[in-house]
Amino acid sequence: MNKPEPIKTEDQPLGLYAKREPVFNRRIDGKFRRLKWGIMVICLAIYWITPWIRWDRGPYAPDQAVLVDLAHRRFYMFSIEIWPQEFYFVAGLLIMAGIGLFLVTSAVGRAWCGYACPQTVWTDLFQHVDRFFDGDRNARFRLYKAPWGPSKIARRLAKWTVYLLISFATGGAWIFYFADAPTLHQEFWSGTAAPVAYGTVFVLTMTTFVLGGFMREQVCIYMCPWPRIQTAMLDEKSLLVTYKDWRGEPRGSLKKAEKNPGQFGDCIDCNQCVAVCPTGIDIREGPQIGCITCALCIDACDRVMAETGRPRGLIDYATLEDAEQEKAGQPPTRHLKLIWRPRTILYFTVWSGIGLAMLFLLGTRVHTDLTVAKDRNPPYILMSDGSVRNAYTLRLRNMEGRPRQMEIGIKGIPGAVMWSEDMGRDQASRSLTRTVPADETQGVRIYVVAPADSVEPEFTFTLQAEGDARESDEAEVRFDSPEG
Amino acid sequence: MANADNKPAGAGRRIDEATNTETVGHEWDGIEELNTPLPRWWLWSFYACIVFAIGYCIAYPAWPMVHSATEGMLGWTSRGQLEKDLEAQQQERAKIVADLAITPIEKLPGKPALMRAAVAGGAAAFKVNCVQCHGAGAAGSSGYPNLNDDDWLWGGDLATIEQTLIHGIRQPGDADTRVSLMPAFGKDGLLTPAQIQDVTSYVLSLSGKEKASPASQRGAAIFEANCAVCHGAQGTGDRQFGAPNLADAIWLYAGNREAVSQQIGNPRHGVMPAWGERLDPVTIKMLAAYVHSLGGGEDFATVATPAQSEDQSEAAATETAAE
Secondary structure: OOOOOEOOOOOOOOOOEEOOOOOOOOOOOOHHHHHHHHHHHHHHHHHHHHHHOEOOOOOOOOOEOEEEEOOOOEEEEOOEEEOHHHOHHHHHHHHHHHHHHHHHHHHHOOHHHHHHOHHHHHHHHHHHHHHHHHOOHHHHHHHHHOOOOHHHHHHHHHHHHHHHHHHHHHHHHHHHHOOOHHHHHHHHHHOOOOHHHHHHHHHHHHHHHHHHHHHOHHHHHHHOOHHHHHHHHOOOOOOEEEEOHHHHOOOOOHHHHHHOOOOOOOOOOOOHHHHOOOOOOOHHHOOOOOOOOOOHHHHHHHHHHHHOOOOOOOEEEEOHHHHHHHHOOOOOOOHHHHHOOHHHHHHHHHHHHHHHHHHHHHHHOOOEEEEEEEOOOOOOEEOOOOOEEEEEEEEEEEOOOOOEEEEEEEEOOOOOEEEEOOOOHHHOEOEEEEEEOOOEEEEEEEEEEEOHHHOOOEEEEEEEEOOOOOOEEEEEEEOOOOOO | OOOOOOOOOOOOOEEEOOOOEEEEEEEEOOEEEEOOOEEHHHHHHHHHHHHHHHHHHHHOOOOEOOOOEOOOOOOOOHHHHHHHHHHHHHHHHHHHHHHHHHOOHHHHHHOHHHHHHHHHHHHHHHHHHOHHHHOOOOOOEOOEOOOOOOOOOOOOOHHHHHHHHHHOEOOOOOOOOEOOOOOOOOOOOOOOHHHHHHHHHHHHHHOOOOOOOHHHHHHHHHHHHHOHHHHOOOOOOEOOOOEOOOOOOOOOOOOOHHHHHHHHHOOOOOOEOOHHHOOOHHHHHHHHHHHHOOOOOOOHHHHHHHHHHHHHHHHHHHHHHHO
16 A cells, blocks of 8 residues: 555556446345335336326316426426416425435435435346346356357347336336326327327437446446535535445455454455445445445445354444544444434425425415506507596416406506406496406406596506405506606 | 657556556656546547537538538428428418408407407507507507597497408598598688687687687687588587597697697698508408407497307307207
8 A cells, every 4th residue: 555556557558438347236135225125116106106196176177196287387286286487386396305415415425326316226127137137246247248149149139128118118107297197198109199208208218228228327427416516515424335444454354364363354355345336336445426325235244244253334324423433442423313413404494494485385375366567558548538548468367277257456546447458448347357267367458547637657456356355466557647 | 549758658657545546657747647537438429429410410501601501401491490380370370360251340259269369460460561650559640540549530340440441541542442531721712811720729629728718719600610511510520521529639630729720721631551452351350350459449349249149049050950
C-alpha cells in the first residue's frame, strides 16, 4: 500500500474507453434478499395492477382509479380529480417525492437505489431470468466465454425473448395510465388504438429491454444523477453498507488463520460479497458510487460468518460514526435512534407539512370557479338611450362530475343589468342562470349595461352553484365609461 | 492511442493511493491524470447520434445553399405541413359548413351549437374582411357604424343583417343594395345657411345635446316640412329608408353642431361593399351571426321560438318515421 505499484503496461494497454465488465451475480438467500423479493413483488404489482382498479365517479367521469387523461386535461387519482390549473397539487406531490427521497436518504442511506428504484427492480428481475436460463454465476460466466454455437445461440435467443416479453409487459402497462385500460387493451390488440399508444409501447419496450437487459449497473454508474446527489446527501450518520475493515483486515484464508491464530482478521477473503453483487463492485474498497446498498453482500457474508463460526455483520449497515466508535471499541449507536435526529426530523416536518397543506387544500377546495376577461376593444359602448355597456367573457367552471345550475350575479353599480350574446337586451336582469355540463368549462359572453348617471369604475361578478352556499366564486372587474 | 511525447504508451502508470485509480502515466510538474475511461457504449451511442444526424440531413431539409436549403429525400416542407393541417382542419369543419349551408339564418338561434360555431367562424372572417372599416372590436369610427350598439340603420335581426351583408349599402351595380339618399340641403340650395343652423339646433335638441331655444323652435317647423318624411315626426328615423334615428345618443359622424350641419348641408354617403359577390353564403351567414351576437342583435325571442318548435316537429317526424 505504501509504495506505488508499477503496472505492467504491455498486458494492459491504456485505453480511452473501457469495455463493460459483465456482472454474473451469484444467487443468495438471506433476510435482505427476502426483503428485496417482497419489495420487488409489491412494486411490480402496484405498477401492473393500478390501471385496472375501478373507481365509480358517476355517469359523467371515467371509472378508472388512477388516470392521467391528457386528451381532456384531467388527472384522476381515486377520489381526487385535478384540473390543469390545479397542477400545483402535482407539483406539490413531486416536491414531496423529492423531499421524501432526501428523508429516506438521510435516515437509511441509499435505500431507494437498493430496493425500490425501477432500474434496480427490473435489473433484479432480468438477472433472475439470466439465472433461470443460464444457471448461476459460474455457468453464466462459462457460457459468456464460450464460442458462439447452436446451443449458445438457442439459449441466448430464448433468454432475449423472455427479456422482450417482460419489456413489452412493462412498456405496455404504461399506456394504461393514460386511457381507459380495458378499452385501450381491446383497441391495442385489435389494431385500432392511437398510433401514439403503439409508439409509446415500442419505445418503452426497447428502453426496458436495453436498460434492464444489457445496461443494468451502467445506468446507475454512468447515467443516473441520483447517486451523485446522494453522495452529497450522505453524512457521518447515514447508514451505508460497510465492510468493517477494522474487524476483517488483514484478510486471510481459513487455513492461514488456523496456522497463525491472532494474525488475521475475520475476513477469509472468500470473495462471496463480490460474487453476489448486482453491480459487480467490491464492497471492501469502501463506500463507492457503484454501491446501491442492496445489502446482498451482507446476506452473503453473514452466511460465510455463520459457516466459519464467526459473529455476523462483518459487512453490515453502519454509519461512518459507527465505524469510528467501533474502532475505538465502543458499541455502535442503535440504528433506530439514528433515524430520529434533527436532519431527519426537519425533512419529515417539511415533507409532512407539504402533505398536510395539500390535504387541507384538497379537502376545502371549491369545485366552482369563475374567471372574467373584459373586452378591451372597444372598452365601452354607448347605447342609443345614452347608457354605457361593457362586454365580458366569463368562464364558468363546473369541476364536479354532474351538471350544475349556476347563477351569475352582479354586485355593485346599482341599476346595472346584464344579458348574454344569445339573448336580447329586453331580457336583461341582475342575474342569469346557466347549466354548466358535468366536469366542463362554459364560456359565456356577458353584456353589462348601466345608466350613464350610475356608472362606477368597478363591480363584481358573482357565481353561485345550486345547492351548496360554499360553492361560489367572485371576480372583480373594471367597468369603463366615457367619463372614467 | 499514441501519446504526444515519445515515451512508450503508459510508461510511468501507477495506482494512485488516494483514489485507488490507475493514472495515465503523464506527469506535468507533479500533476498526474487519473485514468477513468469512458464506457465504450458511450462512444457507440455518440457514433449512433452522428449516423442519425447524417440520416436526418438526407431525409429532411437541412443544409442552407445559396438560394434555398437542400430539400431532403422525404420532400417534407413546413409549407406542405401547413397545407396538410389546413386540409385536415377543413375536413373537420366540413360538417358544420354543410349544416350552415342548409340552415336558413332565421333558424340558427334554434340550434345553439351551430350558432356558436357560426359566431366563432364569423369572428374569424370579420378579422379578415371587415376590420379595415369597422375596426377590430367592430366599434366602427366616424362614418363607419359601430356594430356593437343597438342602433341600426337598416335593422338588427339576423335576416336583415345578412341582407345588408349580401347586397351592401349604396353598392353600384347591385339592384338589391340598400340605398338611402339624404338630400344636400345646402349645396343644392334647398335651405339657406341660417335655416340649416336652425334645423341643426332642433336636431341637437332632440337628444338633449342642446337646450330648446328660439332657433330650435324655428328649426322644428323646417324639420317637419323637409325632414320628417324620412326621419319621422319625432326624428326617430325609419329603417325602411335607412334614415338614422336623430333622437338617440348615437351618431354616425358626430353629435356636434359642425358635423350635424355639414350632414344637412352637404351630406356624406358611406358605401359598404356587396359581400355576396366576394364571399360564399356560409361565410356571410357566419358574419351575420357574429355581428348579431355583438350585443345589439334584435329579435332573439321571436326568432328562436319558431325555430325550436320546428326542431320539435322534426324530432316528432323522426319519431314517427322510426315507428
